[in-house]
Amino acid sequence: MLIRKVFLIQGIVQGVGFRPFIYRLSLENSLVGFVKNGINGVELEVEGRAENIVLFEKQLHSKLPLLARIDKIESSYKELLHGKTFEIVQSSDDFTHSKTALISPDIATCDECLEDIKKVGKYHNYFATNCTNCGPRYSIIKTVPYDRKQTSMQKFVMCESCEEEYTNPLNRRYHAQPISCNNCGPSLRLIVKNEELKVSDGEKFAKVAELIKDGEIVAIKGVGGFHIVCDATNDKVVSKLRTHKNRPTKPFAIMCKNLEQIKSFSHVDEKEEELLISKEAPIVVLKKNKDAKLSKLLAPNIDRIGCFLPYTSLHHLLFEHLQNPIVATSANLGNEPVITKVEDIVKKLSFIDFVLDFDRNIINGVDDSLVQVVNGKTQVLRLARGYAPKVIKLPFKSDKKILAVGANAKNSLAFVIEDSIILSPHVGDLDSLEAFEFFEQTIESFKSFYDFEPEVIVHDKHPSYMTTQWAKKQTKELIAVGHHLAHIYACKAEFGLTNDYLGFSFDGTGYGEDKTLWGGEVFVGDKRKYHFKPIKLLGADKAIKEPRRVGLSMLFDALSLEEVQELDLETVKSFSHVELKILHQSHTKNLNAPLSSSVGRLFDGIASLSGIVQKISYEGESGLLCESYYDEKIKKTFDYTIIEGIIDIKIVDYMLKNQNDTKELNSMFINTLVKIILDISKLEEMEVIFSGGVFQNKTLLALVSKKLESENIKYYHQQQTAINDGGIALGQAFYYLNKTVL
Ligand SMILES: [Zn+2]
Ligand SMILES: [Zn+2]
Known part of the structure; x- marks a missing residue:
């Protein structure tokens, strides 16, 4: 029996070799009809024997091209048209539609291309070999529609053989925009x-x-x-x-x-x-x-x-x-x-x-992505090449176009269009002119890719962030979101969560909403209910590079100057007598010693007091060192109290009463954080979210996850988006949507 069936297919179906795939599949199954890009996805009609169409539908899934993804298929029957051929229809919609279609990330060379390089022929030993399943995308696109003319491949004229591959729907390189070979491509x-x-x-x-x-x-x-x-x-x-x-x-x-x-x-x-x-x-x-x-x-x-x-x-x-x-x-x-x-x-x-x-120009610079695996789950540490631009689908639609400008460190951007949040690749730390230019340039690229002009800009509350200052210069509706709450919302965005959660937001030193520096905050819903006891950061910014200043401050919290001077600790010995005196004064008189509740700084404190490191050269170094001293045989924890929501770990008290061992102190510290998270989670009886740079600590996250699982407490942490400040833009965007759309 002959039938004709109409399909509308949605998902990642454009710029990924989807139409030629349909073309090949139809030929294989002796079907006639057409395929084209429509406003809402790929539209196609096939006509042929009913059993062939059943097979065709199965193969849609089983033979799907590497980069394509089907989210939804709608289908219906239609009267027979008795056509003779199957065609790929170039519709005028191709261009209007591709304005909101996803720009594909850059993809690693596929196995077939690697074979082409080894074989005799025009791709033999050719360094820029690629096809529809692999090769550069985002990095070479100037503007949309994604077409060779709009990429940095524009100046290379295809040789006859490449042209043939490019125009043959049965070829793996059909419409592969960066197609080139030894005879015609970049050199x-x-x-x-x-x-x-x-x-x-x-x-x-x-x-x-x-x-x-x-x-x-x-x-x-x-x-x-x-x-x-x-x-x-x-x-x-x-x-x-x-x-x-x-x-x-x-x-x-x-x-x-x-x-x-x-x-x-x-x-x-x-x-x-x-x-x-x-x-x-x-x-x-x-x-x-x-x-x-x-x-x-x-x-x-x-x-x-x-x-x-x-x-x-x-x-x-x-x-x-x-x-x-x-x-x-x-x-x-x-x-x-x-x-x-x-x-x-x-x-x-x-x-x-x-x-x-x-001589193929890079239009959009993009770093390598960085990931790790914790408890069998991916954790993205830097979302860049291969992953970004990345789309997070929303369970609802936004009627406004929103730009979230992220944090100052590990900056990334988020763009909200209808039911999508599109994440830019990692932009980086915005502490140089070059970096700030790159930030502005990335905004311009995305505006052009998606025909995007923001109506709302969401930014951090930190007044001196470059991103905040940039936002304030734009004449748009502005919304500020607290940094640590944005971390929690980033996780909510990734999992599409809209209820209230118990949110542990632990990172370095960020802007707090009470004139102190935050970084060890526990939220119930949007309300900060617990936080770590603030430590005075001796020398303010200097303390961030010198864990010994944090360690010393913790000692001064418990002891007099004379008592501290007598301690046999690296922390103390790394300072001269004069320095100790000056820092003690700054501690007692609160001079250049801002308070911080950051867990990142507590890691610095323990790293210094246990003698591993006194000065660091990159962010997160003491946390990594602390982890490398972790001994799973040590089960002990420090005592801690929670009084009026303030969490106070008694590290110095313990050190004064005991023989101190480096491994033991570091292991006890991580164990104590795990215990605090577990105790609060049991007390609050809510589902839990972890976010912030501290949770890049694999040992901590793995231990916490296991403990919560054993107590049957459901928890979430980001896997596909950055758990550190790279996720702030996503959190800002989702926070705004929650306050306005829901
Ligand atoms: Zn390939
Ligand atoms: Zn060629």
Whole structure:
């Protein structure tokens, strides 16, 4: 029996090879009809034998292209039209519709393209090989519609053979906008001490590999920016890189030849493996083996290592000549955005003598994503290449266009259009002019992608955040949201939660609403009900870089100056007598000593008092060090009290009465945080949310999760969006929606 069926398919179905997929499937099942992009999704009609259409419907799901996702299918029957062919209809709606269609993130080179590189032909050893299932997207798009003309591939004219692939619906590269080959695409340049080396591409890769083996530092262009690369097993060059980048201890991520190599020096569980080989190819933070044959300087004193796999054809071709893993860190100065142009490498990173560059411009810079796995669940630490732009679907529609501008550190942006919150990739720390320009540029890009002009701008309450100041200059409706509540709302947004929860919002030092610095806050619904006992931060901002100032302040809270001077503690010994006196005065007279309830600072305090570290060089360092001293055999906790909502852990009291052991103090501290969270959760009898940078602490989060599970208390923490300040924009947007739409 012949029938004709009409379908409307919604989901990620545009720019992902969906229509050619339908075309192929129809031909395979001897169906006629058409497919086109419509206003509400992909529309198609198929006509043929009923059993063939049943099979076609099954295969819609089972053979779906890699990047496509079907959210909803509506179908109905129609009278037969007795057509002869199946067609892909180019509709005028293609363009209007794509204005709100998702811009796809950049995707790692697929297996089929890797095979093409190895085979004889126009893709043989070609560094920019890609297809509809892989390759650059977000990083090369100037504006929509997503079409070659609107990308940085515009200047490359397709050769006849590429053109043929591009226009053949049966080809894997049908409408792959960045399609190119050895004959027609971007070309590779190797610059050696300001001079271009004129050799074949193969020789360029061999030369770069040789330089790396010889202990040189090379800048290599990737998808969203340049990497600075060197041999990850060579202490001398890693140390040199640290000096040049002025980055004494902050861990470097390494790119590895293959999965086997990663497994040879770290522990990789099933979920971690899945992430490493995924099409997003993020950096995955793994547990390093003690005897790992890697430079000790990659992540000093920390038992973790961030690893990722080659994700462009270029990387794969380079690794054909390399055996060792390589440091692959974003090319930038300090906290500036990743460098995307070779001129800026020359201008800003003068220590670099060797650059592997190519002439496809990066339009939108984007960093590598960073993830870890806690209790079998992904935790995104940096949402960037591969994941962003990311869409969070709302259970309702917003009739206003909303822009949320996020926090000052780890900034990201959120755009609300109808029933979607679209998250930008990680923008970064906004403490340089370059970073702020990148922030503004990202807003402009998204405005152009989505034909977006915000009616409402949501910002942090911190008056001196660059984001707040920027928001106040715009003539739009403005809403300010407290930083720590925004963390809770970010989690609510990810899971579509709209009730009241018990929210633990723990991070570094953020703006508080009572003239103190917050960071250890417990909310019941939107109300702050508990917080940690504030500590005086001796020297204000200086205390954030020097845990010893926090440790000392905790000692001064309990003891006199004379008593403190007599203690045999690294915290005390790291100061001169004069310094101790001055800081004691500042403590008693509250001079330059703002109060902070931050749990991040408590981690600093315990790290200092237990003697692990007195000065740190990157945010979160003491938390990571504290974790590496955690001993699961130690079950003890410190005493603590909660009086009128103020949580006070008796760390110094314990230290004065006991022999102090580094492992014990650090383990007890984490155990105590777990106990406090559990005790309050039992008391409040509500479902629980954890958010804020402190919950990047894998040990803490894993222990808390287990305890709550054993008590049957339901809990949530972000998995697909950043749990640190990178999630603030999402929280701000969702807070506004909750107050206005619901
Ligand atoms: Zn491919
Ligand atoms: Zn070509």
